[in-house]
Amino acid sequence: MEKMNPKYEALFTPWKIGNVEIKNRIVMCPMGGTSLFGWFELGGCHFDKEAAKLFLERANNNVGLIIPGIAPLRDTFWGKWLWQNEKMFKELKVFMDEIHKTGAKLFVQLTAGMGRSWAITELVAPLHKNKFTRALVKPIIDTSHELASPSPQPSRWAHDIECPEMTKEQIHEIIEAFAKTAKLCRDAGVDGVEVHAVHEGYLLDQFAIEFFNKREDEYGGSFENRYRFAAEVVKAIKEACGEDYPVSLRYSVESKMKGFCEGAMPGEDYVEVGRNMAESEKAAKYLQDAGYDMLNADNGTYDSWYWAHPPMYMPENCNLEDVAHIKKFVDIPVVCAGRMDAEVAAKAIAEGRIDGMGVARQFLTDPEWITKMIEDRLEDIKPCICCHSGCFNFSSSKGHANTQDLKDTMGLARCALNPETMQSKKYKLQPAKKAKKVAIVGGGIGGMEAALVCAKRGHSVTLYEKTDKLGGVFVAAAAPSFKEKDRALIAWYIREIAKYPAIEVKLNTAVTDVKALDADEVIVATGAVAKRIPVKGVENAIEAVDYLLGNKEVGERVTIIGGGLTGCEIAYDLFLQGKKPTIVEMMDDLVVTPGICLANTSYLRDCFKTNNVPVHLETALCEIVDGGVMVKGKDGKIFKIDGDSVIMSVGYNPAPIATKGVHVIGDAKAVGNLRTVIWGAWDVAMKI
16 A cells, blocks of 8 residues: 555545444445346346456455445345345355455345336336236236335336335335345345435335325324334344344435426525435434444435436536535444545545445446555546446436336446456457457547457457547547546546557558458448438538537537437537537437436436426427528427527448458447447457
C-alpha cells in the first residue's frame, strides 16, 4: 500500500458491523445475477460456481465486504424453499473457507421478493393473464406468488396486470424462511446476512410505503404497521442466529417518486409520494432499534429507478447527501452507493459522514480496480460506463412488460465491456495453436477489442484506421458532457493498445482492398453508415455524428428526427446546453429497442416530461422546410414544427468494406450496441 495516493487512505481503515471486523471500507454491493444460489434459472436454486469464481477473484483483489446478489427465499422456478437445499449450504461452507483466506468478509443477501416490481417478461405476462395458463404453469413458476404485493395494484412492468394481495400466512411463511435460511448461512461460515429490502420499491419497501400499502390489518396503515414486516424479519433472524449475528438492511433513504411510474429529477422541487426524508429519519432509527446492524443505502424505487441504478445521465455521488443525512439519526454503520467516486467517498468517510463506499458494476468491468487504485495505477482501471446493457438490461416501453428475452433475463450480471464476467466458460483467453498475422480494418471499439484479444493470444496484429485517431463512431457517442466515462473508456483502450508490441497501429490509412493486406486473417470492423430517409429537404439536415463531433453548428431551436437512444441523448445534450430541442419519433414511445435498461430510458423520458421538452410520438417526417419541418401526426394531419436546425438520428446500416474471405464484426456485421460489438469481437478473435 506504500504507493497508494494518500487521498484514498480513509477507504482502507478497518470498521465493524456488529462484532464482525471488515478490513477496509469498500463494499461490493449486491447485483441481480450474482447470487451464490443461482438466479431465475430453470434448474432451480443451486450453488452457483460461476458467481463463486467471480467473488473469489474480487476477494483476491482487496475488496473488504462482498454482498452477492439477491437469493430468493423461494425458488423462482419449482417453488422449493432455499432452506430445504442442504447440499447447497455444504458447498457454501467450502467456498466461505476460501473467501476467508483472502481476508475479505461476505454477507448473503436474502430477499422477501419483488411484488409489483417483479420484472415480468413479455413471454410470461400472457401466461399470467389467463387463468387457465396461470394454473397450468403454476408448478413451474407461480406468477401469483412472485407478483404478490401488500395490496392489489398494477405491476410496474405490465400495467394491465393486477398484482394480488399477499396473505398473512404468506408473510409469516417468508419471515420463518428468513430465519431458517439465515441460520444455515451462519452455520456455513457466512459472516452476516443482508435483508432485501426496504429499498428500491421491492416487497418489504412496498409494505413500508403508504402509496403502495393499502392494507387494513396489522401490516398496513400506521407507521409501525407498515414497517412491521421488516422489523419482524430481523427479530426472527436474531432469534434463530443469536443477537451477535450481523444483519444488514438494503435501504432507500427517499423514494424520489412523484407518482406511479414517475420519478423525480435530481434537484427537482416536487412532492414525495413515497418515503420522504422526515419519515426516513424516523424509519432508520426504528429499523435500527428492531435489530438491524447496518444500513446499505441509496435512494429510489422502480418508479424512479435511475436513483438506485444510476445511468451516465445521473450525477456522480448522487445519493451521498441524503445517505449522509440519515446517518445522523442512527448509531449503526451506513454505507452509501450510487456512482460513488473513490476520492469523494474517502473524504466523506474521513469526516464521519458515511462508514463505507458501496460499489457494484465497476466490479463487473474490472475485477482488479481496487488493486490498481492501491498501486496508484488509476489509468489502468477499465471504467464502467453505466450502460446496464450486460448487467441489468431489463427494458420496457409503452404497453410492454420487460421486453428483454427470457434467456437474457436469466443471464444478469454480465458486462458489456468484459465478456469474461459471469461467462468464463464461454469467453476465455487461450494461447493460439499457431501464431498468425492478423489485419484489422477499423479502429473503433470492436477493432481495438479484437486487436487486444488477438495479441493476448499470441498473434501479431496490424490495426488500420482511416482517420487520425482511434475510437471510431464511439468518439462521437462519447462527445456529450455527461459521457465522461465513455471518453475515459476510449483513453483506456488507446493506452492498452500501446502496451502490446505485437499490435502495430496505422492511422490515416484507408484500406480499399483487403486482399492486398499482408495477413493470414483479416477482421473487418468498419462500422456502419447513417440511414438516409427519402424526404424533400433532407440535404439541409445535420447527421447525428456531425453534430456530436462538432462538425456543424446548430441553432437555438433544434428538431431531432428519431427518438431512439442516440436521438434522445442528443436532445438531452441540447437541453443541458440551454437550447430548445424537440423530438419526432414514429413509434409510440421513446427508446423502444430491447436491451436498453429501463433505469436509463426512464430517466430520459422523465427528464423530457419534467422539463417540458416537446416529444411528438407516432409522428412521421414529411419534409424539411425553411424554418422547420413538416410532419404527419397520429391523426393523419400534417403540421409544422418551427425550428432553426434539424438533426437526423434514424439509425444506421452496416458498412463492411468486404464480406468474403474475412471476419466481419461489430456494426459492420449487424448494427447493435457496445455489448454486441465487444462480445462479437471476442467470438471471432478467440477462434483465430
